[in-house]
Amino acid sequence: MVDKIFEKSIKKQFEFDEDVASVFDDMLNRSVPYYKQTQELTIKFALNYLNKNDVVYDLGCSTASTLIELGKHSKYDLKLIGIDNSSAMLARASKKCKAFGIDIELRNDDLLNTSYENAKLIISNYTLQFIRPLQREKLIQKIYNSLDKDGIFIFSEKVISSNKTLNKQCIDIYYDFKKQQGYSEYEISQKREALENVLIPYTEEENKKMILDAGFSHCETIFKWVNFATFIAIK
Ligand SMILES: C[S@@+](CC[C@H](N)C(=O)[O-])C[C@H]1O[C@@H](n2cnc3c(N)ncnc32)[C@H](O)[C@@H]1O
Numbered sequence: 001m002v003d004k005i006f007e008k009s010i011k012k013q014f015e016f017d018e019d020v021a022s023v024f025d026d027m028l029n030r031s032v033p034y035y036k037q038t039q040e041l042t043i044k045f046a047l048n049y050l051n052k053n054d055v056v057y058d059l060g061c062s063t064a065s066t067l068i069e070l071g072k073h074s075k076y077d078l079k080l081i082g083i084d085n086s087s088a089m090l091a092r093a094s095k096k097c098k099a100f101g102i103d104i105e106l107r108n109d110d111l112l113n114t115s116y117e118n119a120k121l122i123i124s125n126y127t128l129q130f131i132r133p134l135q136r137e138k139l140i141q142k143i144y145n146s147l148d149k150d151g152i153f154i155f156s157e158k159v160i161s162s163n164k165t166l167n168k169q170c171i172d173i174y175y176d177f178k179k180q181q182g183y184s185e186y187e188i189s190q191k192r193e194a195l196e197n198v199l200i201p202y203t204e205e206e207n208k209k210m211i212l213d214a215g216f217s218h219c220e221t222i223f224k225w226v227n228f229a230t231f232i233a234i235k
């Protein structure tokens, strides 16, 4: 379904409810620059590290697109676990897993309250940005602690620049991208307001610092487009 959520006046904060879930795949494809390509990169890097029966978590799995693609492309049987606290998202994820014949354990839980054991790989694309900063640091520590000794964490985020002028230029370019994807100025400004204080982006440097502070030995930016980035962290 085509995303028309913000065509009408909306006063509430952004949430991953039934309305958003019903158009979510279209919303991501049209709102996250190079979404498909960053998903492909996530999978290509992931496959370098995975072996038979390895455990993989996707934190904030939404409709399970990434785990389904990983399942399709892996030559090994993997234990795939998707966690999300939106029932509307997970209902769609479940249908898609059945349709593609990929076995994924879907857990309806808050990322801050559940545990991820024996993980070889943890993925979290465009989700940490929705976790409040203090909780986010704790979550990263939990992710680090849950990974095997040579475990890998791949994540993507909307990012900001610490340079005010550049930051404004990045946002302008991003809004041009959204217009090219068919969103009107009204839709763009409504969504911006709804995301205020809900999506809290860090700079690329802050993301890396948070990762290294948690104990990871290395963090590399493997993709960047203006205000979106994908990182790989090695325990
Ligand atoms: C932008 S979407 C992620 C997109 C998805 N990773 C992908 O690449 O297709 C963010 C997801 O995180 C989930 N989420 C946000 N905060 C959460 C939390 N505290 N616990 C569990 N899930 C959360 C939302 O329900 C939503 O499905």
Ligand SMILES: O=C(O)C(=O)C[C@]1(C(=O)O)C=C[C@@H](O)C=C1
Binding pocket: 027, 028, 031, 032, 126, 158, 191, 192, 195, 199
């Ligand atoms: O539309 C925006 O401004 C975005 O930041 C895109 C974004 C994201 O990056 O997570 C915001 C909310 C939805 O989850 C889908 C995409």
